[in-house]
Amino acid sequence: MPYLLRLVALVSLLPMLASADVAWKGDFETGNISQWTRSQAVANSRLQIVSDVVREGRYALKATVRQGDDPIGASGNRNELLYISQEKTGSTWFYKWSTMFPKSYPTSDTWQVFAQWHQEGCCGSPPLEFFVRGEEMNLRVGGADGEILWQSPLDRGAWHDFILEVKWSSNKKVGYVQLWHNGKVAVPKTFGATQYGSEFNYLKLGLYRDDAIRPEAFVYHDGFTMASKLEDVLPPAPAPAPTPVPPVVTLPEPLPTPELPSTPETPVVEEPESPVAEPPVVSTRPELGVMPGDDLPGTSSPGDAPGSAPQGCGASATGTSGAPFIAAGLLALGAMLGRRRKQAHAQAVARSQRR
Template sequence: MLGSAPSMEKTTRKLILGLVFLFPGLPVAAQQTDPDVIWKGDFEAGASSLTGHCSAGDDQWCEVETIRPQQIQVVADPVAQGKYAARFEVKYGDLFSYYSDSRSLMTGPPALWENEGNERWYRWQALWPQDWVGSYPKWDQLSDPSARSWAGSLVEWHHDANGGVEHGSAPLYIGAGDTDIWLCLVDQATSECREKISLAPLQRSHWHDFIMHAKWSSQPGVGYLEMWIDGVNVLPKHLTPNMYPGMRNYLVVGLYRNSRIGDPTLLYPNGQHVYGTGGAPGVAYLDGIIIGKTQQSVLNERPWGTPAPDAATSDGGTGSPGQAAPDADGGTGPQVGVAAMGYQLPGGGCASGGAQLAWLALPLLALAFTRRLRKLRTSLPGP
């Protein structure tokens, strides 16, 4: 037996103080939020993250565009960081208000609106499950097997007419097809992609880590985008207009696709259902969304190159999300750190965080003591 709790705590404190003395570079406190962070939408407030955060200075999300509760849920599994992530599901019939097309979307507070000339850094993690369907037969060109409709964007920057009339599709969409992650820059006049760029191969059931650097402008030669996925610069600085003249951009997240996808009444000439009879539900996940003024401000949440955990998720809209998360004050989601690893101590039993730190510290202290003793001996005069 190692001893009573008070004696163990005393021993732990001594060992930690010894470590700090011997290794002054060790961190002793959690890093504070970078002052250049503008906003976080990381779902860490649990289910209450999704709505109601509509005032200047608020983190998390303001409004959802849904008609059923299964469309957007906060879940404890899978997650890329922290305790919670968001699960998005869209299927045939998910039409919100008077808006076009099927959608499961969220918008945030005023901090997410971008004016001409703003320069911003964005970071988020996205996961498309193993059974993700990235494209569907185009409903009005069924005789052409090559004609496909995308299965939905997951992140977009929409346009706001500053009190005027909005027209055309959003200026920028990011999503996943059957084999790749793509970016679409839209021609306002046609609502079609004037550029569709393949960014990286899609790895299903893998948390892709995105970083995007944008200077927002409607002017050629002024606006630009840069993109990293999983630490790889997949889009070097790309000069291009990325907003519409006289309009602002604002961040929208969630699945958005053509309203005809999943129509159970649509048949091929032989009578076969084009999309099946279940509405062709699609599912994807987001986590860790953050906006900052500098690259470092969005990197501080997770050091560069530290991979997000993979998740063996197979959930292409089968209605089987991970455990729904309660609000943050009652959450018991997964934790990361020494205290959550449950090291097995000699003699059995699952150690508390303090005892774990003590056992981890002992080898380091012994090594440091041995080196100092050896140095002391070599410095003493001989006989």
């Protein structure tokens, strides 16, 4: 049996063991008010767990007050939940919760407390309280004569998200508060007395108001958490937006490039070299051509008989007067052949350079 009891106790602590820095949760996710120490209400219907209006999870608290609701025989009308936290002097804690005032919430120019840390003593305003007056929400530290550190429009129909950091101390130079409202710093770190002497404080959440107010009113609370580190009361970071994946575009395969017909190379036709006529061999002797009477080989006349003597002067058929003309003709022919030889040589040189 003792083992079974220890097992049951361990299972009941599992939600708190999820984070060692979360001291307590009063977020109503049990579906009832069992997370809280006790209640001060004239009927269970005044502190109702609802699921149709929530800030987080599945459940929230709807606290309703009608004129005359006085469950403890004290001043004002109330229906509240209590958590006896008894924070020690010098300790620092973070508190997170959300509150919403419906569109029908009445306007009244007097006090209406929706969250407070009350002293153990019986009487007087608490050292730290959130309250509505007229159309504004207020935070006051130091009791009835304390300083109002924050004000904000009531903004009915919208959830107000609070994170409150408190160092508990009756020394106004040691104790301090810091407030975040809807994710923004509403009150920077501000020093002040957050306790009365050595009295412990405890939490009260619901609705507590001046008994002169007639219309019925209700308010919603959700997600209360108490932790020793700020990161344990911060809302989870939003999931990153998925990166859009561009559609896959299939490009058509490129058409094959047609092959162009190759241009046939123009054959290079080499011009044949013109034959160069060899000029006849002409005597290089200094005489003016061939004189009559010279016995040169191959100069015999076809009609001469072999062995006959050459013709003498005047024995020629044409006579001696044709010899100068023959010599001049031979000289002209030799000059012409020399010029043609030079021209052929020049042409051959030019062709070799073009190659």
